[in-house]
Amino acid sequence: MTEDTAQESHEADDEVTLADARPKDWMLEALARIYGGADGKSSLGLTIQSNGATISGMMITTEAFLTILGAQFKTAGTDALEPLLKRWAEDMAEFDATNEKLAEQGKNVPARQYIHMRDVRVFSGSATIELAIWRGTLADVTGWSLGISARD
Template sequence: MSAITDTSPAPSAAVITEPLPDLQLQLLIQLLDEDPRSSLPLTLTHPGGLLHGDVIGHEQWKAEWARSLRQVEGEGANLLAEFPETVDQGVRELRADEDAETRRLPRWIHLRDVTLVVGSMNPVSLPLWRGRLADVSGWALGRPQ
């Protein structure tokens, strides 16, 4: 009996793969990121159902998220107010080694005044929503009427 030995070199690092986001949607979000006051009505399809609201840039979403966290009461509330900026700082540090091409296009989409429609359930309203662009399977400008 003979044993087969694997002599191939071990991979130097794990490779993470994910579905590719829609390039046009990424570019639209990148454009919205240039003006923090801009927004655009958008309808998305994703694994959770149909979602519509105003797409906003990351900085605007972060400011509104921080504002909502400041309204939380109780112990630790002060820590929550700083959380959005703390997260961004951590992401910047992790991405410091990535090349400019990898960092340029957004990977997340942010919406305000959101309605989530799932099957025959009643629609759910949310003040803010953040989702991974790679999970968006379709989109259209505007909201359903």
């Protein structure tokens, strides 16, 4: 069976495999699940290592990330991206609803794939970059710690 037919078979039975459900770091994935899909108001100070950089900020929900991103688009005068933001929000809601349904049925729920942060500082070598928001894959995180790094 090729990778493509395995993917088609996976999509056909709409079942999440155990490999899909297992994150690289189950503890960080649990935090992302709590603070990435919570009430939209929760946030958590977090510092991670990813691809040789230290990234520090407040972990936020996907909804909060999209809200801030939308505000940035409006500030930049790019209202043309409004349909894209709407589509992302719809996709996210559909994903969350599907996961809730799987959990209710006692089936495996896929691990969260992304982490979202606000008020971010990225440290790479001697450079520091400040960002309003940041999105990265959980699979690329090699280490993490609670709290925000204030390295100057």
